Amino acid sequence: xxxxxxxxxxxxxxxxxxxxxxxxxxxxxxxxxxxxxxxxxxxxxxxxxxxxxxxxxxxxxxxxxxxxxxxxxxxxxxxxxxxxxxxxxxxxxxxxxxxxxxxxxxxxxxxxxxxxxxxxxxxxxxxxxxxxxxxxxxxxxxxxxxxxxxxxxxxxxxxxxxxxxxxxxxxxxxxxxxxxxxxxxxxxxxxxxxxxxxxxxxxxxxxxxxxxxxxxxxxxxxxxxxxxxxxxxxxxxxxxxxxxxxxxxxxxxxxxxxxxxxxxxxxxxxxxxxxxxxxxxxxxxxxxxxxxxxxxxxxxxxxxxxxxxxxxxxxxxxxxxxxxxxxxxxxxxxxxxxxxxxxxxxxxxxxxxxxxxxxxxxxxxxxxxxxxxxxxxxxxxxxxxxxxxxxxxxxxxxxxxxxxxxxxxxxxxxxxxxxxxxxxxxxxxxxxxxxxxxxxxxxxxxxxxxxxxxxxxxxxxxxxxxxxxxxxxxxxxxxxxxxxxxxxxxxxxxxxxxxxxxxxxxxxxxxxxxxxxxxxxxxxxxxxxxxxxxxxxxxxxxxxxxxxxxxxxxxxxxxxxxxxxxxxxxxxxxxxxxxxxxxxxxxxxxxxxxxxxxx
Numbered sequence: 007x008x009x010x011x012x013x014x015x016x017x018x019x020x021x022x023x024x025x026x027x028x029x030x031x032x033x034x035x036x037x038x039x040x041x042x043x044x045x046x047x048x049x050x051x052x053x054x055x056x057x058x059x060x061x062x063x064x065x066x067x068x069x070x071x072x073x074x075x076x077x078x079x080x081x082x083x084x085x086x087x088x089x090x091x092x093x094x095x096x097x098x099x100x101x102x103x104x105x106x107x108x109x110x111x112x113x114x115x116x117x118x119x120x121x122x123x124x125x126x127x128x129x130x131x132x133x134x135x136x137x138x139x140x141x142x143x144x145x146x147x148x149x150x151x152x153x154x155x156x157x158x159x160x161x162x163x164x165x166x167x168x169x170x171x172x173x174x175x176x177x178x179x180x181x182x183x184x185x186x187x188x189x190x191x192x193x194x195x196x197x198x199x200x201x202x203x204x205x206x207x208x209x210x211x212x213x214x215x216x217x218x219x220x221x222x223x224x225x226x227x228x229x230x231x232x233x234x235x236x237x238x239x240x241x242x243x244x245x246x247x248x249x250x251x252x253x254x255x256x257x258x259x260x261x262x263x264x265x266x267x268x269x270x271x272x273x274x275x276x277x278x279x280x281x282x283x284x285x286x287x288x289x290x291x292x293x294x295x296x297x298x299x300x301x302x303x304x305x306x307x308x309x310x311x312x313x314x315x316x317x318x319x320x321x322x323x324x325x326x327x328x329x330x331x332x333x334x335x336x337x338x339x340x341x342x343x344x345x346x347x348x349x350x351x352x353x354x355x356x357x358x359x360x361x362x363x364x365x366x367x368x369x370x371x372x373x374x375x376x377x378x379x380x381x382x383x384x385x386x387x388x389x390x391x392x393x394x395x396x397x398x399x400x401x402x403x404x405x406x407x408x409x410x411x412x413x414x415x416x417x418x419x420x421x422x423x424x425x426x427x428x429x430x431x432x433x434x435x436x437x438x439x440x441x442x443x444x445x446x447x448x449x450x451x452x453x454x455x456x457x458x459x460x461x462x463x464x465x466x467x468x469x470x471x472x473x474x475x476x477x478x479x480x481x482x483x484x485x486x487x488x489x490x491x492x493x494x495x496x497x498x499x500x501x502x503x504x505x506x507x508x509x510x511x512x513x514x515x516x517x518x519x520x521x522x523x524x525x526x527x528x529x530x531x532x533x534x535x536x537x538x539x540x541x542x543x544x545x546x547x548x549x550x551x552x553x554x555x556x557x558x559x560x561x562x563x564x565x566x567x568x569x570x571x572x573x574x575x576x577x578x579x580x581x582x583x584x585x586x587x588x589x590x591x592x593x594x595x596x597x598x599x600x601x602x603x604x605x
Contacts, residue, residue: 036263036264036270037265040240041215041243042260043256044226044236044237045235046235048281049213049235049255050252050266050271051190051192052188052249053248053249054193054194056198056202065136076130080127080130080137080174082177083174083177084117086177087173088114088117090201092110094201095111095114098204101207106231109166113166117174129144137178141175142171145170152164165197165218165223168197187206187211190210192211192212192255193211197217197218198216203228203232203234207232213234214234214236215240215243215247216238217243219238235256235257237255237256237260240262252264252265252271253266254271284568298549298571298573298575299573302575304570306324306555307325307328307363308324309329311331315560323564326363328363328483328555328556330355332369345405345408348405348409348413352364352410353412353413356414360416362418363420364420365422365460366410366421367421367422367424368393368424369424371391371392394425394431404442407439411439411442411454414456420458420459420480421460422461423460424462425462426468427465432461432475433478436459439457460481461475462482462484463482464486464492465489466489469489472525473524476524476525476528480530481530482533483533483534483557484535486509487536488536489536490536493511493513494507494511494513494514512589512590512594515594516586518548518551522551522553526552532552533553534548534555534556539558540558540565542566542569542602543598546577546578546581547578550575550578550583573605581601584597
């Protein structure tokens with residue numbers, strides 16, 4: 007017999023037991039469901055279940071005389087879909103700028119892809135099949151690849167392809183776009199597309215809850231930009247939600263509460279008021295330099311994915327970009343971006359930021375993200391990814407390094423090498439930078455500044471080699487997400503074991519202390535760019551270890567800056583020394599919670 011551990015579910019709470027003769031209160035109908043909170047905030051309101059219309063299709067083969075009519079129907083559906091997407095693109099640009107409107111431009115480009123549309127029209131004519139069947143099959147080829155991917159990024163992008171496919175099929179039947187919901191609702195659905203989020207947000211939606219989706223899915227990122235809380239990955243929650251019923255949605259904790267008791271509502275109202283006050287206080291602190299209570303300077307930069315985010319950094323008090331993830335440049339066209347395109351992109355970013363720093367992480371791509379790769383890896387996270395690909399495919403590395411060097415006219419660009427596990431990998435990249443810098447300087451009328459070189463510390467091997475690594479690079483950046491995943495052998499996106507993903511595990515706590523203290527001893531700058539940097543419990547511990555540079559999500563910067571000012575370095579060092587002696591996650595978190603509460 008095979009036993010399988012079921013994912014944790016908050017499902018239905020057990021009914022209370024009453025003693026004979028008691029007169030108990032009526033049992034509460036309140037139920038809690040746990041998903042993934044991917045855009046922070048609270049919402050209290052009425053539920054609206056967003057259900058897509060089911061369309062009945064003809065499945066019989068076409069008669070020869072109806073073939074051209076079916077092809078024309080398909081072309082008309084493409085035209086209607088393009089008009090819809092252009093409208094959504096305009097709304098997106100107006101609401102949140104061009105940061106995500108390019109997503110819909112990419113969908114429009116796919117609608118006009120001559121290979122895709124040519125295959126569909128050819129097959130309609132040759133096979134005498136209805137357009138919707140051919141569309142399902144052609145898109146199915148792409149979707150199968152994306153959905154079977156071991157890479158979370160690709161599985162989440164499958165939703166975008168679904169959206170395009172469903173849009174074309176709906177327009178085959180000339181159905182109207184469903185974009186009306188009651189004002190101020192909390193929308194619940196099995197699946198929502200980026201277009202749904204944009205259009206529904208016009209009704210002042212309080213929040214979203216979906217069965218599917220992840221933290222890095224487009225709907226999550228768009229909700230963050232719109233400041234609308236969302237909880238994703240709720241399983242089959244949409245089947246249990248009832249339109250018109252009261253609901254609380256907590257996008258910070260990833261919790262949805264149906265039919266909440268009055269006292270629960272009061273608790274969340276008070277919680278929201280406290281959060282609003284804290285955010286107002288934090289925003290005042292955000293525009294000042296950050297110091298501990300004893301006057302030690304702490305710098306706080308941003309992790310970003312797109313250059314459009316830079317224009318909003320000043321409002322959060324960010325001191326630059328500590329991590330620019332370049333993979334989005336690679337993945338937009340599913341092929342490596344040209345050197346000229348990269349140079350223009352990096353140059354614009356550096357110009358917008360100067361004199362603030364711009365740390366560009368070299369492409370951190372995995373085997374599954376290389377569409378042209380002939381190899382299907384059984385476990386890409388332990389395979390061909392990060393610096394390994396850059397070394398094995400030099401044309402990708404060379405184009406990116408040359409683009410960075412040419413763009414570094416302000417001298418504020420550094421590069422960060424991903425997934426380092428050996429000294430040889432660092433030396434390979436360093437030699438490539440030296441070679442390109444020397445060559446490009448011979449071609450330039452003005453001397454080009456060499457970018458600083460940093461190493462990501464996100465593998466246990468890199469922790470073991472931190473003494474050697476910190477002697478040959480300009481800085482190191484700790485990626486706590488992958489470091490935790492690889493150290494504990496836990497995939498944080500695997501529902502079965504995600505409760506074992508514990509950033510306050512004693513092994514992680516000790517690794518962080520070792521990396522920070524060793525790098526500082528070797529006079530190597532050290533920053534932390536993982537999610538742990540945004541965790542208020544971790545802040546005093548990290549300061550106590552000696553960390554003086556953070557790079558986090560921009561929206562979390564004001565809260566971090568406010569927290570730093572509450573502590574002295576001396577008391578943080580004492581706290582760190584205590585935590586290093588503790589042997590369980592629970593005791594470490596309890597000590598950190600007590601420390602934070604006391605301040």
